[in-house]
Amino acid sequence: xxxxxxxxxxxxxxxxxxxxxxxxxxxxxxxxxxxxxxxxxxxxxxxxxxxxxxxxxxxxxxxxxxxxxxxxxxxxxxxxxxxxxxxxxxxxxxxxxxxxxxxxxxxxxxxxxxxxxxxxxxxxxxxxxxxxxxxxxxxxxxxxxxxxxxxxxxxxxxxxxxxxxxxxxxxxxxxxxxxxxxxxxxxxxxxxxxxxxxxxxxxxxxxxxxxxxxxx
Numbered sequence: 001x002x003x004x005x006x007x008x009x010x011x012x013x014x015x016x017x018x019x020x021x022x023x024x025x026x027x028x029x030x031x032x033x034x035x036x037x038x039x040x041x042x043x044x045x046x047x048x049x050x051x052x053x054x055x056x057x058x059x060x061x062x063x064x065x066x067x068x069x070x071x072x073x074x075x076x077x078x079x080x081x082x083x084x085x086x087x088x089x090x091x092x093x094x095x096x097x098x099x100x101x102x103x104x105x106x107x108x109x110x111x112x113x114x115x116x117x118x119x120x121x122x123x124x125x126x127x128x129x130x131x132x133x134x135x136x137x138x139x140x141x142x143x144x145x146x147x148x149x150x151x152x153x154x155x156x157x158x159x160x161x162x163x164x165x166x167x168x169x170x171x172x173x174x175x176x177x178x179x180x181x182x183x184x185x186x187x188x189x190x191x192x193x194x195x196x197x198x199x200x201x202x203x204x205x206x207x208x209x210x211x212x213x214x215x216x
Contacts (some may be wrong), residue, residue: 007046009181009203011165016042021132027094029132031068047123051078065131087206088179099135103160105151111200117159119200131184131213141174166204179206
């Protein structure tokens with residue numbers, strides 16, 4: 001299948017690899033893997049707001065919620081979005097859902113939270129049909145440096161913190177109303193007897209990008 005894809009994010013992973021997420025011009029989320037099914041190297045040419053024509057095919061052994069995995073073959077850079085076109089405008093035109101308000105709304109309200117405020121899904125609480133999405137918080141998110149960078153949602157009654165794994169320059173406060181991209185990490189367990197979980201993470205935001213961009 002060959003489609004134009006807008007690159008949305010690069011998420012940091014281990015072993016100098018990145019998870020590259022995009023949205024096709026028909027409004028489908030894709031996660032770009034190489035032709036062998038591996039994550040891409042950190043120095044990949046793909047970057048947010050770029051547009052590429054990509055020949056890809058879906059991964060055969062999909063493990064939900066990571067239904068966006070595709071293997072890429074041939075690809076050609078087409079340009080970038082014009083400065084005056086925001087990511088929000090691009091996705092709204094394609095009727096892509098945006099979660100709004102409290103972080104409990106994320107991933108169809110299937111996120112569970114630890115006592116420290118980290119979000120996750122597991123098979124007991126339900127598995128959404130996708131592992132990426134957009135969110136607009138109704139409150140400012142504040143930076144907290146604790147085992148990496150996390151952004152916490154202020155609340156009197158519960159803790160809600162999301163680990164930042166993107167490549168944006170970290171800021172102290174992400175203002176309410178900012179379009180955010182959130183994602184669920186791959187299934188993982190820290191102990192053999194533990195139930196595997198997909199942990200919630202913040203992949204990036206879109207208000208601070210400025211480029212000398214080509215029309216598209």
